[in-house]
Amino acid sequence: MTGGGTTTKTLLHTCCAPCANQCIDFLRDQGHELTAFWYNPNIHPYTEYRARRDALREYCKLVHLPLLEADEYALRPFITAVADHIETRCRTCYEIRLNRAAQAAAEGGFEAFTSSLFISPYQNHELMRQVAEAAAEAHHLRFLYQDFRPLFRAGQDRARELGLYMQKYCGCIFSEEERYRKPKQIIRSDAEL
C-alpha cells in the first residue's frame, strides 16, 4: 500500500484506537506531523463512549501522539439531528464529525485533515469522502484522502495484541440494536411496517 501525500501538519480524526493505530503508523511513515482528534458524539451509551475514548487516550500515550479532544457526549443533539431520518442517518453522522474535525484543523493551524474512519470496510467510504472533501473546502484546508481499508485487519490484530478495548458495533444506539437484534425484531415507524 502506498500513499501519495507530502509532509504536512495533519489532524487525524480518530474514531477509536483499533481503527486509528495503522492510520497513525502509515501517516507517520510518510513523514506527516500528526495530531489525533477525538470527537465522536455518535457513540452511545456513555459507558461505551468512555471505553472507546479511554482506549484512544491509552494508545496515544503509548505511541507519544498528541491528542486533542472535543470530549462531548452529545447524545441528545445527535439523536435530535438524525431523528427524522434514522434509516439514512450515517450521512448526518459523517457530516457532524468530519465538519468538526475540519473546523478544529482550521482553528489549530493544521494544513490538512483526515479520519481513521477511512480504514473501516463497514462504512460508506465514498459518501464519507464526499463529506470530507466538502468540509475541507468549507474550511479552506486540504482533505488528505487515503484508502486505509487494506490495513483494517492489521489494526484489529494490533489492538488485540495490546489488549485495547474493541467495540462490537458501529457507535450509535441504532447500530447497537442492528448488531444484536434480528431484523424482524426491530420495530420501525408505521409507514415502514
Ligand code: SF4
Ligand atoms: S451506524 Fe455508525 S456511521 Fe451510521 S449513524 Fe450510527 S454511528 Fe454513525
